[in-house]
Amino acid sequence: MAGKGDKSMRCLDLLRRNSNILIIHILVLAGLCALPFFLSDYYRMLAIESIILAVFAMSLDLIMGYAGIASFGHAAFFGVGGYALGVIIKYITPSIWLAFLVVPVICGLLAFIIGVISIRARGIYFAIMTLAFAEVLYRIIFHTHALGGSDGLIGIAVPNLNLAIFKLDLKRPINFYYVAVVFAYLSYLVCFRLVESPFGRVLKGIRDNEDRVSFLGFNVTHYKVIAFVVSGIFAGWSGALFSLFKTFATTEQLHFLLSGKVIVMNLIGGLGTLLGPMVGAVFLTFFETILSSYFAAYHIIIGAIFIVVVIFLPKGLFGLILGFRKGK
Amino acid sequence: MFFEVRQVSKSFGALKAVDRVTLAVEKGQVVSLIGPNGAGKTTLFNLITGVIYPEKGDIFFNNHRITGTPPYKLCRLGLSRSFQITNIFQGMTVFENIRLASQGQVRKFNLLGSVSRLTPSTKEAERILDLLGLWEQRDELAGTLSHGDQRYLELGIALASQPSMLLLDEPTAGMTPMETRASIELIKRLREKMTIMLIEHDIGLVFEVSDRIMVMNQGGLLADGLPNEVKNNKAVQVAYLGEEI
Amino acid sequence: MLEYVIYVLAPQIIHGLVWGIVIALIALGLTIVFGVMDVVNFAHGEFYMLGAFCGYSLLFIIHNFWLAIIMAGIAVGLMGFLIEMAMFRPLYGRDPIFHLLLTFGLGMILRETARLIWGGETRRVEAPVMGTIDFLGITYPLYRLMILGIGILILVGIWYILTKTEAGVTLRASSQDRQMSWALGINVARVYTFTFVTGVALAAVAGVLMSPIYFVYPTMGIDAILRAFIVVIIGGMGSIAGAVVASLLIGQVESLASLWISPTWAETLVFVVLIVTMVVKPTGLFGRKGR
Numbered sequence: 001m002a003g004k005g006d007k008s009m010r011c012l013d014l015l016r017r018n019s020n021i022l023i024i025h026i027l028v029l030a031g032l033c034a035l036p037f038f039l040s041d042y043y044r045m046l047a048i049e050s051i052i053l054a055v056f057a058m059s060l061d062l063i064m065g066y067a068g069i070a071s072f073g074h075a076a077f078f079g080v081g082g083y084a085l086g087v088i089i090k091y092i093t094p095s096i097w098l099a100f101l102v103v104p105v106i107c108g109l110l111a112f113i114i115g116v117i118s119i120r121a122r123g124i125y126f127a128i129m130t131l132a133f134a135e136v137l138y139r140i141i142f143h144t145h146a147l148g149g150s151d152g153l154i155g156i157a158v159p160n161l162n163l164a165i166f167k168l169d170l171k172r173p174i175n176f177y178y179v180a181v182v183f184a185y186l187s188y189l190v191c192f193r194l195v196e197s198p199f200g201r202v203l204k205g206i207r208d209n210e211d212r213v214s215f216l217g218f219n220v221t222h223y224k225v226i227a228f229v230v231s232g233i234f235a236g237w238s239g240a241l242f243s244l245f246k247t248f249a250t251t252e253q254l255h256f257l258l259s260g261k262v263i264v265m266n267l268i269g270g271l272g273t274l275l276g277p278m279v280g281a282v283f284l285t286f287f288e289t290i291l292s293s294y295f296a297a298y299h300i301i302i303g304a305i306f307i308v309v310v311i312f313l314p315k316g317l318f319g320l321i322l323g324f325r326k327g328k
Numbered sequence: 329m330f331f332e333v334r335q336v337s338k339s340f341g342a343l344k345a346v347d348r349v350t351l352a353v354e355k356g357q358v359v360s361l362i363g364p365n366g367a368g369k370t371t372l373f374n375l376i377t378g379v380i381y382p383e384k385g386d387i388f389f390n391n392h393r394i395t396g397t398p399p400y401k402l403c404r405l406g407l408s409r410s411f412q413i414t415n416i417f418q419g420m421t422v423f424e425n426i427r428l429a430s431q432g433q434v435r436k437f438n439l440l441g442s443v444s445r446l447t448p449s450t451k452e453a454e455r456i457l458d459l460l461g462l463w464e465q466r467d468e469l470a471g472t473l474s475h476g477d478q479r480y481l482e483l484g485i486a487l488a489s490q491p492s493m494l495l496l497d498e499p500t501a502g503m504t505p506m507e508t509r510a511s512i513e514l515i516k517r518l519r520e521k522m523t524i525m526l527i528e529h530d531i532g533l534v535f536e537v538s539d540r541i542m543v544m545n546q547g548g549l550l551a552d553g554l555p556n557e558v559k560n561n562k563a564v565q566v567a568y569l570g571e572e573i
Numbered sequence: 574m575l576e577y578v579i580y581v582l583a584p585q586i587i588h589g590l591v592w593g594i595v596i597a598l599i600a601l602g603l604t605i606v607f608g609v610m611d612v613v614n615f616a617h618g619e620f621y622m623l624g625a626f627c628g629y630s631l632l633f634i635i636h637n638f639w640l641a642i643i644m645a646g647i648a649v650g651l652m653g654f655l656i657e658m659a660m661f662r663p664l665y666g667r668d669p670i671f672h673l674l675l676t677f678g679l680g681m682i683l684r685e686t687a688r689l690i691w692g693g694e695t696r697r698v699e700a701p702v703m704g705t706i707d708f709l710g711i712t713y714p715l716y717r718l719m720i721l722g723i724g725i726l727i728l729v730g731i732w733y734i735l736t737k738t739e740a741g742v743t744l745r746a747s748s749q750d751r752q753m754s755w756a757l758g759i760n761v762a763r764v765y766t767f768t769f770v771t772g773v774a775l776a777a778v779a780g781v782l783m784s785p786i787y788f789v790y791p792t793m794g795i796d797a798i799l800r801a802f803i804v805v806i807i808g809g810m811g812s813i814a815g816a817v818v819a820s821l822l823i824g825q826v827e828s829l830a831s832l833w834i835s836p837t838w839a840e841t842l843v844f845v846v847l848i849v850t851m852v853v854k855p856t857g858l859f860g861r862k863g864r
Contacts, residue, residue: 197439
């Protein structure tokens with residue numbers, strides 16, 4: 001018997017069932033909001049950088065962890081996002097909102113082009129195609145003097161963020177921190193919704209058994225390209241925020257070592273968990289920065305950790321935790 | 329004719345895997361395709377379902393020319409297939425396996441919706457789980473099922489696409505006699521709603537369910553007729569047993 | 574016109590041949606390892622680099638360039654042996670992406686270790702023979718011609734080993750059908766180890782050979798691996814003939830293109846060739862593994 005009473009019953013039931021998750025969300029958010037007050041300036045900056053990179057890492061998880069598509073050139077979207085933001089803010093109009101509207105269009109289009117061209121290739125071949133595209137972009141931008149060439153696009157004046165009620169001065173790190181947190185949280189919510197949606201289920205099916213999925217009536221190519229585009233959009237957004245934070249865009253943001261690093265973040269954190277790669281990004285950023293001040297050849301340790309994870313912890317740190325929760 | 333294969337051929341190098349096979353199936357029939365190993369039966373299925381392209385010949389289904397049509401389009405047209413080697417989603421639960429399959433009938437891309445709201449797909453999945461006797465295992469990972477149950481799941485995935493024609497490739501392979509018996513009953517129930525073509529090695533099953541039997545050998549169609557006709561066909565006996573009885 | 578051909582075009586073509594042969598030596602190890610073991614070795618360039626550094630250091634002790642090549646090859650081969658046993662073995666049978674990631678991490682470690690041991694500056698190595706040689710009106714550095722000659726010798730040698738010796742046939746069998754080879758009693762594990770050791774030793778030899786021309790520095794492996802990858806993909810992963818053909822092709826493309834466009838754009842052109850090839854034939858020119 002449908003009726004108003006029924007609807008409110010359903011809402012209450014939904015709330016009761018999800019109350020645990022809601023509490024966790026509130027706690028985490030509260031913790032993140034309180035965090036900057038306990039950090040020195042240096043670590044605050046590091047936190048901002050790691051939060052931005054966390055979204056970048058999550059964007060890769062969308063395709064690697066959920067659709068099973070490996071990409072070795074994901075830095076391309078990160079870098080193009082950064083350069084796009086730089087160009088818009090410096091030469092077109094100092095509006096952050098506008099930049100963040102244009103960046104996904106550019107990066108999405110780029111991802112669409114790369115995806116459609118490369119999709120005929122499978123597995124490792126696709127991955128290397130993405131690497132090739134990233135390298136081409138890297139070289140093109142490196143040799144384009146209008147974009148600053150090897151020096152990069154420097155001197156991006158950070159404008160205030162117009163929030164209608166007031167303007168947020170983003171030159172103050174603490175303000176930028178909150179913007180980063182909001183950005184990361186919203187990105188996570190959208191991505192979470194995405195992977196739990198019917199679309200996301202098909203992606204999981206593709207990762208599990210790609211061939212069978214097409215026999216179920218799904219055009220696998222379409223699904224892969226769409227996933228790739230969404231992934232590119234989030235990578236571009238994070239790259240744009242990164243350049244805004246650093247006030248410059250350099251070719252290092254397109255370098256294949258960054259593409260490799262984001263894969264490392266994903267693997268350490270745990271593929272297919274969304275949160276895992278985010279944690280992996282934070283972990284790696286802090287670890288790298290702290291380690292590099294003690295030990296010049298810190299890459300050896302990172303490489304060693306990586307190898308240990310690959311051999312002994314294929315599900316990543318987060319995957320390990322999730323495994324315990326499922327009561328293996 | 330509901331389903332027709334006309335002069336379909338496919339070679340792999342020097343090997344003629346399928347050689348000018350021609351057959352037709354009426355709507356509502358249950359047709360079995362039998363033959364020794366390597367006869368080309370699965371290759372024929374692969375040709376029909378768009379996995380490989382025929383060099384010559386055409387395939388027609390429900391008034392559509394489906395030669396070389398990719399698998400996902402065939403599914404939407406109503407042609408569904410199960411596999412000889414179990415081809416399920418190992419990392420997903422039994423329920424999710426079937427629900428994903430029934431989701432294939434929904435044409436729109438749904439990026440932000442909630443899966444639990446897909447009630448038609450969910451209901452269909454529940455119905456099939458019940459039909460196959462897999463309701464108890466619905467929350468278990470598909471990879472942990474017994475072989476027989478995995479074969480049922482294999483069948484269930486094909487069923488969830490709501491086909492009008494079902495191609496089954498050795499559905500009872502590796503099943504216990506009890507499971508095979510249950511499968512026979514299942515096929516008999518399914519034939520009320522769909523046309524079925526199956527590849528099988530279990531001759532008892534074949535003779536019990538089939539309206540017609542087709543025999544393949546070395547890529548070619550050796551015989552095509554009523555079960556009794558085929559049973560007494562000398563060429564078929566030679567192909568299977570290597571000598572005349 | 575004739576002058577152009579003699580003084581500009583011809584040397585450039587020979588440059589391309591030399592460069593192509595060197596790429597082939599690097600790419601060969603990569604493609605053999607993939608063909609037999611299904612492993613994409615991202616650290617392959619680092620073995621090239623280590624070979625060069627070993628050669629550099631050895632030259633201080635043994636003053637004989639040719640001996641240094643052989644010893645560097647052996648040293649790196651030994652390293653490869655230990656690495657394969659310790660790190661690769663646990664991963665056989667898993668999703669191929671794990672080997673990929675493993676070798677990525679390995680590359681990082683090897684690069685930094687080299688930097689730690691030898692420092693980050695570029696080292697110079699003297700060519701064992703100096704001077705130029707005149708032929709057909711062209712003047713060309715003698716050492717580069719020697720590289721060409723040695724490279725061809727090595728390639729022919731490998732072709733001979735693979736087709737005429739039992740070891741070679743075993744290798745090819747394992748690459749074509751692992752299960753069957755194993756069923757036939759071939760010790761696949763040993764074949765894998767042998768393959769990997771040979772692959773990295775080849776890269777090391779290439780490293781030493783090239784050191785007088787391109788010098789020695791810790792990140793030299795990255796440039797090498799990118800080219801090697803391109804060539805292996807274009808030629809078809811696992812195909813030795815493909816790797817050789819693609820190497821020579823790319824060598825010429827880069828060499829001749831740099832006559833008309835700057836060398837860095839010529840480099841970019843190589844990537845474009847890769848993309849085009851993969852669009853047309855995703856598994857490469859001679860590719861047979863349909864993965």
